[in-house]
Amino acid sequence: MSDPSPWAIEAEGLGKKYRGGWALRDCSFRLPAGHICALVGPNGAGKSTFLGTATRLVQPTTGTLKLFGVPVSDPAVLERIAFLAQDKPLYPRFTVAETLRLGRELNPRWDQALAERIVRSGNVPFTARIGTLSGGQRTRVAFALAFGKRPELLLLDEPMSDLDPLARHELSGLLMAEAAEHGTTVLMSSHMLSEMEVMCDYLLVLAEGRLRMAGQTEELVPAHLLVTGVAEGDDGVPEELRRRHTVIEARITGRQFSALIRPDGPVSDGWETLAPSMEEVLLGYLRSPDAPGLIADEARLDGPGEAAA
Numbered sequence: 387m388s389d390p391s392p393w394a395i396e397a398e399g400l401g402k403k404y405r406g407g408w409a410l411r412d413c414s415f416r417l418p419a420g421h422i423c424a425l426v427g428p429n430g431a432g433k434s435t436f437l438g439t440a441t442r443l444v445q446p447t448t449g450t451l452k453l454f455g456v457p458v459s460d461p462a463v464l465e466r467i468a469f470l471a472q473d474k475p476l477y478p479r480f481t482v483a484e485t486l487r488l489g490r491e492l493n494p495r496w497d498q499a500l501a502e503r504i505v506r507s508g509n510v511p512f513t514a515r516i517g518t519l520s521g522g523q524r525t526r527v528a529f530a531l532a533f534g535k536r537p538e539l540l541l542l543d544e545p546m547s548d549l550d551p552l553a554r555h556e557l558s559g560l561l562m563a564e565a566a567e568h569g570t571t572v573l574m575s576s577h578m579l580s581e582m583e584v585m586c587d588y589l590l591v592l593a594e595g596r597l598r599m600a601g602q603t604e605e606l607v608p609a610h611l612l613v614t615g616v617a618e619g620d621d622g623v624p625e626e627l628r629r630r631h632t633v634i635e636a637r638i639t640g641r642q643f644s645a646l647i648r649p650d651g652p653v654s655d656g657w658e659t660l661a662p663s664m665e666e667v668l669l670g671y672l673r674s675p676d677a678p679g680l681i682a683d684e685a686r687l688d689g690p691g692e693a694a695a
């Protein structure tokens with residue numbers, strides 16, 4: 387268990403083609419261990435497909451994927467990961483207690499106390515059958531199974547979508563505390579951008595199957611500015627702005643333009659600038675799938691630290 391690889395995930399040229407076309411295409415990045423990473427993208431962007439390749443449910447058409455330096459094709463990898471699928475598949479005829487017992491018997495590092503705590507704090511009866519639980523209660527049991535496994539990498543596909551706000555708050559707090567205490571790497575797909583902003587310190591953005599952004603939020607978000615000013619030129623966006631900087635998204639309202647840019651130097655005094663939130667940056671990229679992507683050096687396969695990997 388003393389794998390020296392500092393990278394929880396390394397994807398190289400990863401792609402998946404279905405009859406309808408590419409769900410994931412030429413996806414190359416690495417995720418350093420110990421981060422809580424948001425996997426963001428519009429519907430159909432390829433998020434579940436990527437998570438499927440990491441859990442061996444989806445066989446890639448191209449490329450390779452390693453978890454902690456071990457090819458995902460090696461069954462030994464399965465012990466180190468837990469996956470909470472979007473539809474939270476559980477046996478409906480099992481009781482909650484039987485479900486946790488299954489978790490205990492299947493997983494050598496099982497933490498029964500933690501799994502029970504998660505179930506108990508939602509007042510879910512241990513004697514209830516899974517099939518009789520509400521959607522949110524089932525999600526809580528699925529969380530208990532995933533956490534109880536004490537994985538090194540926790541993969542979550544839209545985990546919070548059917549939880550009420552209190553349960554979301556509680557389980558996201560638990561997720562952050564567990565990750566901090568045990569150094570667990572978390573990769574979580576979600577459409578809830580403001581929640582991701584609070585929880586995540588790493589970002590992967592997919593659009594139309596391609597990787598658009600990857601890196602630490604504290605590096606990616608400050609690389610952007612919101613700029614507003616008087617509209618000019620053919621489409622309202624000043625020529626100088628386009629020439630000097632990378633414009634991700636621009637909008638015209640009356641005689642004003644507002645733009646999300648990646649500045650390539652000082653921005654003209656004639657315009658107002660504001661630091662965007664993570665949500666504003668993500669929305670800009672999600673609305674502009676053709677804008678130039680941004681992969682931080684650290685997230686590149688040939689980035690710094692490669693010699694140590």
Ligand SMILES: Nc1ncnc2c1ncn2[C@@H]1O[C@H](COP(=O)(O)OP(=O)(O)OP(=O)(O)O)[C@@H](O)[C@H]1O
Nearest residue numbers: 404405406409427428429430431432433434435436
């Ligand atoms: N088993 C499959 N067979 C054929 N096409 C598929 C299959 N699974 C996914 N796709 C297609 O691949 C693309 C990516 O789907 P995927 O489920 O990975 O997107 P997603 O980002 O998870 O979307 P959402 O946010 O809606 O869950 C979509 O166009 C989808 O229709």
